[in-house]
Amino acid sequence: MDRWLPAAGTVIWSLAEAAAELGGTAAATGFGGTVTALLGPRTRANRVPVVPGGSSSTGCAEAMSAVTAGADLTTAFGARVLVVLTDGGLPSHEAAAIDERVRYLRRHGVQVVWALTGDRERASVIPEDTTVVDHVTPNAFAGLVSDAIATALERTHRSRAVV
Numbered sequence: 001m002d003r004w005l006p007a008a009g010t011v012i013w014s015l016a017e018a019a020a021e022l023g024g025t026a027a028a029t030g031f032g033g034t035v036t037a038l039l040g041p042r043t044r045a046n047r048v049p050v051v052p053g054g055s056s057s058t059g060c061a062e063a064m065s066a067v068t069a070g071a072d073l074t075t076a077f078g079a080r081v082l083v084v085l086t087d088g089g090l091p092s093h094e095a096a097a098i099d100e101r102v103r104y105l106r107r108h109g110v111q112v113v114w115a116l117t118g119d120r121e122r123a124s125v126i127p128e129d130t131t132v133v134d135h136v137t138p139n140a141f142a143g144l145v146s147d148a149i150a151t152a153l154e155r156t157h158r159s160r161a162v163v
Helices: 002-021 060-070 092-107 141-161
Strands: 028-031 035-039 081-086 111-116 131-133
Touching (some): 111 141, 131 141
16 A cells, blocks of 8 residues: 555545535545544545555554544435545455444445455455445546445435335
């Protein structure tokens, strides 16, 4: 993920600005051995956050929990999406906790986009019931992930329209 760190701050800033422009909120949390709050919910991103490097790939489930609670994803109304950007090299012993976090979010109507910087075939953890996009590069992030978010939200709309 080291090559992503400079671009990740810009991505966070862009998503936060887009959400604010639409009357929504965004929050960002990093992980890599420790969970780090990068952007608090309902906070206008007046500067690009600096994403610190990590010493490992642990902490994904904890970071998901922190951003979920901070942004009130499970109690808020409207379109809610959690984007996880990962190289896919998450420890397999964390798979159960990540899967449980995704199931919890999905039960509460939150769409989860799993954005992989590598190939999905090489990823050690890909939770079920997520919208997966792979081969994400800093240059392609906005297009690939916005398409995935639109697909996830469309899926939610269709499932609510079925009676």
